[in-house]
Amino acid sequence: xVVINETLNDYYVYVVSNCNRTEVCIYASNNLRxxxxxxxxxxxxCGLDCYQLVYYENFGKEEEDAMVRAKTLENMSFDEICKxxxxxxxxxxxxxxxxxxx
Numbered sequence: 442x443v444v445i446n447e448t449l450n451d452y453y454v455y456v457v458s459n460c461n462r463t464e465v466c467i468y469a470s471n472n473l474r475x476x477x478x479x480x481x482x483x484x485x486x487c488g489l490d491c492y493q494l495v496y497y498e499n500f501g502k503e504e505e506d507a508m509v510r511a512k513t514l515e516n517m518s519f520d521e522i523c524k525x526x527x528x529x530x531x532x533x534x535x536x537x538x539x540x541x542x543x
Contacts, residue, residue: 452507454514455497456526459490462533465522466491469511471504473497477537494537496526 453473457480458465470476481492500507514522526533 451502452500452504453497454500454507454511456495456514456522457492458495458533460493461490462495462523464491465495465519465526467511467514467522469507474541493535494540495530495533495535497536497540 450471452469452471454467454469455473455476456465456467457477466480468476468480477492477494484490484492498507498510500510514525517525523533530536
């Protein structure tokens, strides 16, 4: 298990999905925890269910690299993104609880 230490303000590209794993959304942020919390409440307010973290990549301080990677993922097909997720998360389970320590 990898634990994210967000005091470093690293940039992340991450994928959230709905509980049925039939939809994905791709984002980039240097505050992953707060973005996931915001995503959760925004989705509840809009009646959506796409907030479960299933994949992320760390880009350190390289904001531009993270933005380019996010755009690359956005241009991939759903099947390609699913294959990418399954390389590191074969069961496509929600991983946010595992990577944040409190």
